[in-house]
Amino acid sequence: MSGNQDVVMKENWWSRLTRSKYFVYVLISPIFLVLLAYVIYPFYQTFLQSVMTEEGATFENYQRFFGLTSTANLEALWTSIYISVISVITCAIVGVTMAFLMERYEFPGRRILSVLILVPMALPPLVGVLSFTFLYGESGIIPRFFQALFNLDSVPFALKGVVGVIVVHTFTMYTYFYLTAAAAIKGLDPSLEEAATSLGSGRIRIWLKVILPMLTPSLVASSLLVFMISMASYTAPLMFGVDRTMTMQIYLSRTNGNLDMAATQSTILSIVSISFLILMRWYQGRRNFQNQSKGIGVHRTELRSQLAKYLSMAFSFIGVIILMLPILVLVLISFSVDGEWTVQIIPTSYTLQHYIDLFTDERTWRPIWNSLQMSFVATAGNILFGVAAAYALVRMRFKGKVFLDILIMVPWALPGTVVAVNLIAAFSEPNVFSFNQVLIGTFWILPLAYFVRHLPLIFRSTSAALMQMDESVEEAARSLGANWWYTFRRVVMPMAFSGILAGTLLALVQGIGEFVASILIYSTSTMPLSVAIFQKMYAFQFGTACAYGVLQIVLIILVLFISQKLTDGKAGAAI
Amino acid sequence: MKNVRLETVSKMFGSAVGVENVDIDVKPGEFFTFLGPSGCGKTTTLRMIAGFYFPTKGKIYFDNRDVTTLQPNKRNIGMVFQNYALFPHMTVFENIAFGLEVRKMSKAVIKEKVERAQKLVHLEKYGARKINELSGGQQQRVALARALVIEPDILLLDEPLSNLDAKLREETRVEIKRLQVELGVTTIYVTHDQTEAMTMSDRIMVMKEGVVQQIGTPQEIYNKPTNHFVASFIGESNVLNGEVVEIIENSVKVKLEDHIFVQGSIDQSANGKNLTIGEKIKCSIRPEAVFEGPGVNELHGTIQLVEFTGVSINYVVKVGSNIMKVMIINKGNRILNRGDSITLHVPVNGIYLIGE
Ligand SMILES: Nc1ncnc2c1ncn2[C@@H]1O[C@H](COP(=O)(O)OP(=O)(O)OP(=O)(O)O)[C@@H](O)[C@H]1O
Ligand SMILES: [Mg+2]
Numbered sequence: 018m019s020g021n022q023d024v025v026m027k028e029n030w031w032s033r034l035t036r037s038k039y040f041v042y043v044l045i046s047p048i049f050l051v052l053l054a055y056v057i058y059p060f061y062q063t064f065l066q067s068v069m070t071e072e073g074a075t076f077e078n079y080q081r082f083f084g085l086t087s088t089a090n091l092e093a094l095w096t097s098i099y100i101s102v103i104s105v106i107t108c109a110i111v112g113v114t115m116a117f118l119m120e121r122y123e124f125p126g127r128r129i130l131s132v133l134i135l136v137p138m139a140l141p142p143l144v145g146v147l148s149f150t151f152l153y154g155e156s157g158i159i160p161r162f163f164q165a166l167f168n169l170d171s172v173p174f175a176l177k178g179v180v181g182v183i184v185v186h187t188f189t190m191y192t193y194f195y196l197t198a199a200a201a202i203k204g205l206d207p208s209l210e211e212a213a214t215s216l217g218s219g220r221i222r223i224w225l226k227v228i229l230p231m232l233t234p235s236l237v238a239s240s241l242l243v244f245m246i247s248m249a250s251y252t253a254p255l256m257f258g259v260d261r262t263m264t265m266q267i268y269l270s271r272t273n274g275n276l277d278m279a280a281t282q283s284t285i286l287s288i289v290s291i292s293f294l295i296l297m298r299w300y301q302g303r304r305n306f307q308n309q310s311k312g313i314g315v316h317r318t319e320l321r322s323q324l325a326k327y328l329s330m331a332f333s334f335i336g337v338i339i340l341m342l343p344i345l346v347l348v349l350i351s352f353s354v355d356g357e358w359t360v361q362i363i364p365t366s367y368t369l370q371h372y373i374d375l376f377t378d379e380r381t382w383r384p385i386w387n388s389l390q391m392s393f394v395a396t397a398g399n400i401l402f403g404v405a406a407a408y409a410l411v412r413m414r415f416k417g418k419v420f421l422d423i424l425i426m427v428p429w430a431l432p433g434t435v436v437a438v439n440l441i442a443a444f445s446e447p448n449v450f451s452f453n454q455v456l457i458g459t460f461w462i463l464p465l466a467y468f469v470r471h472l473p474l475i476f477r478s479t480s481a482a483l484m485q486m487d488e489s490v491e492e493a494a495r496s497l498g499a500n501w502w503y504t505f506r507r508v509v510m511p512m513a514f515s516g517i518l519a520g521t522l523l524a525l526v527q528g529i530g531e532f533v534a535s536i537l538i539y540s541t542s543t544m545p546l547s548v549a550i551f552q553k554m555y556a557f558q559f560g561t562a563c564a565y566g567v568l569q570i571v572l573i574i575l576v577l578f579i580s581q582k583l584t585d586g587k588a589g590a591a592i
Numbered sequence: 593m594k595n596v597r598l599e600t601v602s603k604m605f606g607s608a609v610g611v612e613n614v615d616i617d618v619k620p621g622e623f624f625t626f627l628g629p630s631g632c633g634k635t636t637t638l639r640m641i642a643g644f645y646f647p648t649k650g651k652i653y654f655d656n657r658d659v660t661t662l663q664p665n666k667r668n669i670g671m672v673f674q675n676y677a678l679f680p681h682m683t684v685f686e687n688i689a690f691g692l693e694v695r696k697m698s699k700a701v702i703k704e705k706v707e708r709a710q711k712l713v714h715l716e717k718y719g720a721r722k723i724n725e726l727s728g729g730q731q732q733r734v735a736l737a738r739a740l741v742i743e744p745d746i747l748l749l750d751e752p753l754s755n756l757d758a759k760l761r762e763e764t765r766v767e768i769k770r771l772q773v774e775l776g777v778t779t780i781y782v783t784h785d786q787t788e789a790m791t792m793s794d795r796i797m798v799m800k801e802g803v804v805q806q807i808g809t810p811q812e813i814y815n816k817p818t819n820h821f822v823a824s825f826i827g828e829s830n831v832l833n834g835e836v837v838e839i840i841e842n843s844v845k846v847k848l849e850d851h852i853f854v855q856g857s858i859d860q861s862a863n864g865k866n867l868t869i870g871e872k873i874k875c876s877i878r879p880e881a882v883f884e885g886p887g888v889n890e891l892h893g894t895i896q897l898v899e900f901t902g903v904s905i906n907y908v909v910k911v912g913s914n915i916m917k918v919m920i921i922n923k924g925n926r927i928l929n930r931g932d933s934i935t936l937h938v939p940v941n942g943i944y945l946i947g948e
Contacts, residue, residue: 487675487677489674489675490679492642492644492671492677493671493673493677493678493679493735494690495643495644495663495664495665496642496643496664496667496669496670496671496739497665497670497691497694497738497739498665498668498691498694498742499665499690499694500663500665503694507690508679511681512679512680512681514681
């Protein structure tokens with residue numbers, strides 16, 4: 018043994034630590050601490066706020082929520098639920114139908130459609146709703162076009178209210194059904210169907226007895242997911258003026274200063290969301306993954322009859338139009354002169370000024386810069402904790418593993434509105450976790466919210482990458498003399514790199530587009546991009562709002578493209 | 593080149609036994625093999641030597657140094673994994689250089705050593721290749737080079753050939769043995785393939801359900817199996833139930849079923865001098881130790897099955913109620929038919945007496 022005495026001492030100390038069976042706890046305690054500080058504690062504070070009054074703890078607020086004297090809350094809960102149920106149904110119909118058409122039939126335009134079908138994923142929530150109001154709202158382009166066409170006094174139809182919300186949900190969330198159903202259909206062994214046919218089953222019987230049961234697991238999983246996301250939906254009800262949903266009620270209670278009630282509503286919504294998360298984990302754990310790749314790909318049926326060909330071409334054409342319109346309309350309006358577009362079908366005068374302003378006008382550039390900064394800070398934290406958590410959960414065994422596994426996914430299940438309310442409850446006053454600072458109103462609260470909301474993204478994509486990595490590769494490195502840290506740096510990190518990067522990019526763009534939590538906790542000095550869009554919208558500066566939106570979409574498409582390249586199309590796991 | 597010693601090493605997984613009371617002493621430079629059926633604890637024992645598991649009980653020594661709980665990276669071992677475990681994000685050169693970089697050697701030394709190792713495994717031209725651009729056999733050789741280049745005190749191989757096809761397996765087997773002899777490194781080899789074990793090893797440890805059955809040279813294991821399990825796991829053997837009826841000096845008379853008597857020897861017995869009259873034992877008779885025609889230990893039977901392999905004629909013969917496999921070397925003898933009766937004899941040193 019040669020070398021500096023200090024080095025030897027340090028090595029001994031560290032190697033003793035990494036060898037210890039408590040090393041895993043050293044690794045996971047920071048993760049637990051962070052989750053405790055920024056997920057559990059804020060949640061607990063909100064709960065406290067909902068039960069504490071001057072006279073002590075009561076469930077008065079909960080009685081009021083469920084009481085019949087004022088039914089607003091119950092109505093909101095009911096509306097949220099039925100919007101969600103209908104959204105699940107419509108998304109399922111659209112998603113599964115599309116999956117079948119795309120996976121089973123060969124028709125003109127299928128290729129382009131199969132790319133564009135994922136466009137809704139590239140729309141940040143606020144921007145998506147925005148383009149829908151521009152397109153189909155009461156002063157939207159399409160209704161006005163038909164009004165002009167048929168010379169009507171008023172628009173013949175317009176998207177608003179609950180129907181509007183459901184249409185937007187369907188457009189933005191059918192992809193969850195589409196992706197899982199398409200994967201399941203790809204995995205269906207065609208010989209099963211052929212076997213059933215040879216046994217004399219008719220088409221309908223085959224559907225009911227063979228195909229549907231095989232699709233059930235993926236349908237259940239997607240249904241739970243879409244239900245959960247619909248319950249959390251905030252932007253669509255906000256823009257279509259549906260006040261009686263849970264998220265809107267929380268927002269309204271807060272703006273009316275009824276903080277106890279907001280806390281109560283938040284707690285109830287959290288409980289619903291977390292129950293769904295647990296239900297989903299349970300269902301995924303129970304479901305047996307049958308080996309889906311048995312060689313023979315599904316052969317697509319080619320359409321033979323002339324009529325079917327024309328119909329399918331029309332279908333593709335309409336599909337492409339519907340999918341592209343939201344982006345096209347944003348691009349169109351982003352070139353329009355602010356304030357000039359009033360009653361015409363489409364804007365009449367155009368300019369490049371908005372794009373120039375984006376990067377040159379200090380006031381326009383500010384929100385972009387804010388969002389970039391805040392998202393970068395949050396993502397840096399996400400990488401640190403998300404990767405560590407993924408490594409601990411995939412590779413190590415310790416007590417409380419199942420608990421950590423669920424806990425780390427909780428922020429993913431919590432509606433953004435709830436995350437914001439919880440953070441407000443926790444950090445309006447100084448405490449240990451905020452290093453004795455009031456965080457509300459500072460720069461730090463938004464990155465914190467982004468950090469909490471997007472931690473699961475990096476965690477999941479990294480875990481997926483680690484799970485594919487053979488553990489013996491790490492052991493090989495150890496046997497060659499590398500210590501734990503060297504192995505992690507030289508072997509684990511590079512091998513999980515594509516997974517980490519995919520999650521990182523996703524967290525980054527999600528942070529840049531985050532609206533739901535931001536709207537509750539931003540301060541004017543740190544206004545993020547999405548809130549700026551919202552305000553421009555209300556100030557009738559449509560051009561600037563849309564230019565912002567286009568910028569976001571470009572970023573997202575870029576990121577999706579890069580992840581796709583990096584992970585050979587496995588990035589879906591992270592979304 | 594180090595000596596590896598395990599003292600009553602046991603490993604429990606919760607309440608399940610991985611291995612129990614393993615005692616071995618591997619000599620410096622020896623090629624030592626763990627042999628046994630799936631799940632018998634070979635990998636578990638190997639991983640304790642490598643440092644990936646710590647024994648629940650017992651001690652492990654490298655040259656009298658207690659390494660029982662030493663970290664794997666401090667043991668200076670070279671390990672070859674069943675699935676190779678190569679680093680997929682590195683080239684062949686980088687893979688082999690990894691262990692040297694960990695040891696902070698200079699670039700020039702690393703380059704020289706890696707190139708020498710590449711030559712050793714005949715992969716001189718493949719340095720810049722990515723791992724996924726290599727065949728299975730080439731990957732195996734990279735794994736071997738990577739383990740050897742660090743000049744390990746001990747080389748550990750866990751079923752290194754099981755992912756290769758038959759021909760490649762034989763080639764690589766020869767290659768491994770050549771390298772081991774050339775470098776003289778103490779080697780512990782895990783396999784469930786008896787041909788591999790027999791052809792390569794200096795000594796073999798046969799295991800079953802976590803317990804060591806026998807340790808010995810290939811000849812010892814084959815010719816003098818300690819029990820029924822070893823006798824039938826290594827090669828083929830007729831294991832017949834019997835009872836000791838007479839012991840005169842070295843000669844032991846055994847009564848098989850149906851009043852058939854055979855003559856064995858105390859020198860050819862797992863229990864040696866401890867045999868007692870009336871003791872129930874088993875006789876292990878290898879098929880190739882049985883000869884056609886009259887002689888000592890003459891047996892009469894009926895042929896039930898005939899198999900001609902070219903090198904040999906294999907018969908399944910019913911002798912009383914005992915079923916025996918018999919292998920007659922093909923010297924152009926007449927091949928009997930099913931149902932024919934046959935006279936056989938077994939020389940005294942063809943019978944090995946094993947315990948119950
Ligand atoms: N990590 C573990 N946890 C629990 N049980 C284990 C673990 N590793 C091994 N075992 C058990 O210990 C026993 C021995 O396993 P081991 O892997 O050593 O077998 P093996 O001889 O290498 O078999 P194979 O030839 O199939 O590789 C088996 O019964 C196995 O189920
Ligand atoms: Mg094994």
